[in-house]
Amino acid sequence: MHVSKMVCQGFRAAGLACGIKKNGNPDLGLIVSDGLCQAAGVFTRNLVQAAPVKVCRRHLETGTGQAIIVNSGNANCCTGKQGEQDALRMCSAAASELGMEPGRILVASTGVIGEPLPVDRIAGAMPGLVKSLAPDGFRDLARAIMTTDTRPKIGWRRGRIEGRPFSVVAVAKGAGMIRPDMATMLCFACTDAEIDSALLQQVLLTVVNRTFNRITIDGDTSTNDSVLVMANGFSGARVDDQSRAIFQDLLTDLFADLAMELVKDGEGATKVVRVEVVGAANDEDARMIADTVANSPLVKTAFFGQDANWGRIIGAAGRSGAGFDPDRVDIFFDRVKMVNQGVGCGQDAEEKATAVLHQPEFTVKLDFNQGSGHWSILTCDLSVDYVKINADYRS
């Protein structure tokens, strides 16, 4: 998609380096709408929540917002009362430079937990940040929210409601600490569609459950995850109960792409694998099985080794807590059947499956031949580089 397309009526964005990251990479970003927006958010369900999450939730209680200020390199989490004051100071510094109420500013942070936020650097960089705001600034923003990501994630979609065109632009970051329930991921979406905050919140929840909550990298979840959407209505395309599906499908498509990007760029990942469970007793059993298989270190290291080790897959299914008859399980690698009714299909199938595993993307399907329960999760392999990245993260 061409870079010049990554714009959305009435929104501007910017990103720059303010000195939080030791390596001098961009670490501060801002999105502003020219008018007040309807806004919605979904946050981490981790019991330990970062200060910006607490502040952002409060500012979202009005169902409105006009700007998002975000830093990377420091999570501002487990930083006590000072942390909350610092998150509020981020908002007020942005607000005063933008000439609006601090309550209109949404806030997010990502990075190391437990270190004091260098909020003076953030405040000091604010005039320059505001000056650099531009309609096509979303790519700079996407770079400024990266932590161990190797590339920025940005997406754009255009739709039409009753003849009126509207667009959505979104940026995301992830890379590690990702699993259902949204771990260390941030996603900010802006749309010029018109939608009430209550409906926007419903749509967002639905979309996140179908996209970001169905990916996993290492099973860990974060204290800072936030998905925020702002809708300024500038296009005049109105989303209501009748036109909801158009907007929701478009947002699902956009977030699904970003979710795939997150897994592809998973820390050290060399493969993206869709774990698909069908024929389970019910959806909850299917979810438990998919989740356990997708997070098993033994399964994920076998993917890295390009080893069609289905024994580890069935072993993980067996400890998932779901009920099933092991003698009825079929397992496929893409279209290659490797296990039939709980028994391996032999050397020929193994060789074909190994060829599938040499691809960068493939599907592992488990069919329990029992009911209609189904679920799928995107995961990646567990590589030597994952360990290296995470052993050295803070140094």
Next chain:
Amino acid sequence: MHVSKMVCQGFRAAGLACGIKKNGNPDLGLIVSDGLCQAAGVFTRNLVQAAPVKVCRRHLETGTGQAIIVNSGNANCCTGKQGEQDALRMCSAAASELGMEPGRILVASTGVIGEPLPVDRIAGAMPGLVKSLAPDGFRDLARAIMTTDTRPKIGWRRGRIEGRPFSVVAVAKGAGMIRPDMATMLCFACTDAEIDSALLQQVLLTVVNRTFNRITIDGDTSTNDSVLVMANGFSGARVDDQSRAIFQDLLTDLFADLAMELVKDGEGATKVVRVEVVGAANDEDARMIADTVANSPLVKTAFFGQDANWGRIIGAAGRSGAGFDPDRVDIFFDRVKMVNQGVGCGQDAEEKATAVLHQPEFTVKLDFNQGSGHWSILTCDLSVDYVKINADYRS
């Protein structure tokens, strides 16, 4: 402990190579008692159970047994009806060579899942195996059950009940796929104490829950885990409700040592870490927190990197499902307090904690200052070598 001590009255053991392992390492072992034993067993709770587990459970229904036949290099799991026939054939081959009923033979396998067991090689090696049985053969046995273990695990204890000495000798294997609920681990214990099988089963369950069920290497669990105990009564030392504590404490001490050996020899492990939770609302909350922290890839890679990254620890606790107040949590690395009431203790504490992390063994303690719930689990770090070992396991 001197090798010559690793004996137990009336028991003989042996181990040799019969050609299951491609590299020619020992892969077949046998333990025999000179008389019928009271016997007990604890098995994997994975829904997918290997053929030898099913057969061994049936043979244990009498509460007795006289021999254990075991192979490594092949798990005989997900091998269908043929797998069960092969497990039975292992028993009958041993039984006919030993001149006893096949029902007296307990059986176990460990290794790759889903490949047919080369049972002819096992049967063919049986005469030589029986010939090499010796009272001090437990070390050979310990070698024959190794898979990715780098060293044999064997232990021995001596006790006394009402003046009568008795002893227990035990071998174990582990290395990967270990977590509470006993994953890919085998342990066989022999004692010349006298004890009824019902009481032996109770004691075994208690001891396993305090030892092998409190270790984790990668959170994966196996289809083949088995802990078996045989008691032949040859010492005349009688274990009953009165003397139970003496026997149970001795077995706990022995199994705790073996459990520690398993974690130390965890695949690629460079550190052994005790995760200790105190002050939780209740023991179940404490268990959930300890389990989640001990299995978090991010926490375990930080241990490998010798990085006192307590943010990942508190993050893992927060997603464990247990309830607690994040603002009351204290975290210690050995005696160094790193987190006070949910906030980091600063640079000085960090430097001291980093020194703790450079040790090969240390304790991470989380105090929730909330109740009397407590739990502890032994875990290891997640290293580059863990990934390498498990990516290449079958090749």
